Amino acid sequence: MPAIRSIKNQYLGINAHLQSRLQTESGWDSFHTIHISHMTTALQIQLAPMGYEADIEQSLQIRRSLEPARYPTSDVTIYDPDLSRQYQSILMTAGNMQEIVMPIPDLLGLSDEQVKSYKAIGLYRAVPDDSERGTPIAWVELLSPSNKPTGQDFESYRDKRAKVLQAGIVFVELGYLHQYPPIFKTIPDYAAAKNRRPDPRSHPYRITIIDPHPDFFEGEGRSRQFDVDEPIPRVQIPLHNGDTLDFDFGAVYRRTFEEMLYGNKIDYSQLPLKFELYSSDDQARIVSHMLTVVEAAHNGENLESDPQALEPIPLEVALNRLQILSRS
Numbered sequence: 001m002p003a004i005r006s007i008k009n010q011y012l013g014i015n016a017h018l019q020s021r022l023q024t025e026s027g028w029d030s031f032h033t034i035h036i037s038h039m040t041t042a043l044q045i046q047l048a049p050m051g052y053e054a055d056i057e058q059s060l061q062i063r064r065s066l067e068p069a070r071y072p073t074s075d076v077t078i079y080d081p082d083l084s085r086q087y088q089s090i091l092m093t094a095g096n097m098q099e100i101v102m103p104i105p106d107l108l109g110l111s112d113e114q115v116k117s118y119k120a121i122g123l124y125r126a127v128p129d130d131s132e133r134g135t136p137i138a139w140v141e142l143l144s145p146s147n148k149p150t151g152q153d154f155e156s157y158r159d160k161r162a163k164v165l166q167a168g169i170v171f172v173e174l175g176y177l178h179q180y181p182p183i184f185k186t187i188p189d190y191a192a193a194k195n196r197r198p199d200p201r202s203h204p205y206r207i208t209i210i211d212p213h214p215d216f217f218e219g220e221g222r223s224r225q226f227d228v229d230e231p232i233p234r235v236q237i238p239l240h241n242g243d244t245l246d247f248d249f250g251a252v253y254r255r256t257f258e259e260m261l262y263g264n265k266i267d268y269s270q271l272p273l274k275f276e277l278y279s280s281d282d283q284a285r286i287v288s289h290m291l292t293v294v295e296a297a298h299n300g301e302n303l304e305s306d307p308q309a310l311e312p313i314p315l316e317v318a319l320n321r322l323q324i325l326s327r328s
Helices: 016-024 028-050 083-087 154-166 249-259 280-298 315-327
Strands: 052-058 090-092 098-100 119-125 138-142 170-175 205-211 220-226 234-238 244-248
Touching: 016 028, 028 052, 028 119, 028 138, 028 244, 028 249, 154 170, 170 234, 205 234, 234 249, 244 249, 280 315
Parallel strands: 138 170
Antiparallel strands: 052 119, 090 098, 119 138, 170 205, 205 220, 234 244
């Protein structure tokens, strides 16, 4: 069967094919940067008439420049006390001179955090001079793999988030990474461990809003969870003195998906990478939607229209029908 692609996101919400690819192969860093930029623009447009503004800030998250997204931890670690040894790539030249070769960040004495960091979004009350706007009213983070509980930087991120909340700043956290555990222990874990399916009470995606008002101990956190092929929910973000922002994160996701032509990298005739990591219910939703797209393509229908809600059919039935279509 030839590849079946569409510029339009063929899912109602998070695109399972894309998110599996970004987590399994590569591309999350690029998606994160672009999606935060699109989100900031959308927030700015809505906030300006309300007397607020959005700006891109340094994230609380750490983005390592020379390490993979997920880090194994050893039981025994061997350290080299001579820190210069790693740079002993030496070229001998005339006159017994030597040249030490090292990466530019190391030559300049910059840490990984200074070289690369993810971006977040701060929401502020609009003032004529940026230097007078003070601390943000709300903070928006799009979680990345290294800052999840299995990542090396989870503890640092959690501590920084606590400080933000203690400062009275509303915290908005977007979790679109189904292959990693939730950042809150009280939320059932969707990420499948070895020989274990996702917790039947869990969901792959969530948007959490934590409002530390009237104070850190009496405030509330609300986590809106949703499944594959469900729309990304609209949420109410508390601002200042009772103001709230009704924001559609789904519209921003669709913009990033379409403008970056992510649809050209997705083949709806093939299962998402690491399909087995989805719950059985989400697997049924994925294959049912794939079947709808493949059948539409076979019938010559236009795939560049908005997807419609559908009732999932049993997984085995959908897989059999998909297999038959692939041979036709």
